Structure formats: C-alpha cells, structure tokens
Amino acid sequence: MDERRVSLAKYRLDKANENLESAKISFNENLFRSAISNSYYSIFHTIRVLFALEGFDSKTQKGAIHLLNKHFIKSGLLPISFSEILTDSFEMRIDSDYEDFFVVSKDDALRQIENAKFLINEIIQFVKKYYGIEL
Numbered sequence: 001m002d003e004r005r006v007s008l009a010k011y012r013l014d015k016a017n018e019n020l021e022s023a024k025i026s027f028n029e030n031l032f033r034s035a036i037s038n039s040y041y042s043i044f045h046t047i048r049v050l051f052a053l054e055g056f057d058s059k060t061q062k063g064a065i066h067l068l069n070k071h072f073i074k075s076g077l078l079p080i081s082f083s084e085i086l087t088d089s090f091e092m093r094i095d096s097d098y099e100d101f102f103v104v105s106k107d108d109a110l111r112q113i114e115n116a117k118f119l120i121n122e123i124i125q126f127v128k129k130y131y132g133i134e135l
Helices: 003-028 034-053 061-075 080-098 106-131
Strands: none
Touching: 003 061, 003 106, 034 061, 034 080, 034 106, 061 080, 080 106
16 A cells, blocks of 8 residues: 555544544534534545545545545445435535524534544544555
8 A cells, every 4th residue: 555645544534533522622612513513524534534545535525425425335345324424414514504593403413423433433444454554
C-alpha cells in the first residue's frame, strides 16, 4: 500500500475523531446544532478514509455519498446502513444549518454522535481486515 495514501487516511481519521470530540463537547453544552454539524463532518471524514486508501476523493458531500455507494456498497464490501448513516447525517446537517426554525432535538444530536462513533469503529475494523492496515 502506498504510504502517502495510508498517511492521508490516518490524517482523515484524526479529523474525524476531532470532529467527534467537538460534537460531544457541543452536546454537553446543549449546542445541538453544533453537535449535528460536527457529527456529520466526523462521518464525512471517516468515509473519506476509504477514499484515501483507494486513491480517489470527493470534496462534495453528495459526491462522497455517490462514491461510497458505487465503490463499497454496491460491491457488497460494506452494508447499506453505512450509506444510510452518511445520507441521514448529511440531510440533518443541511436542515440544521440552512432551514429557518428547524428544531434539533437532544435525541437527534445524540443519535448522530452515536452514528459517528459507530462508523469510526467499523471503518477502523474494515481497514484492518480488508487492507491489513492499522490506523
């Protein structure tokens, strides 16, 4: 495996973990919109770990959903639930950031944080098994 790709994957995982920590802090301060946003970016950067290892990328959210589905979901490498988590998180972040009077509940924010934690752990295990790499 190309060391540059592995380094980029590790960098993106670090970003994902940092966003997750920010989401937790925001949640604990009852800043649920911020928790939603940071959880989404944690999920987004976690998915981009895979793209780094494969040598492609998307800087747009919709592009990331497309690439995840095309290269990992349709092939059966990852379950469709990963795409559903990314899509749900993306839509909630968009609504939270741009919709007037969109109410973010504590439960919504907590669910997104839990989804981010879940994906980080699952992707780390997938990378270890599929690529033979410890992140």
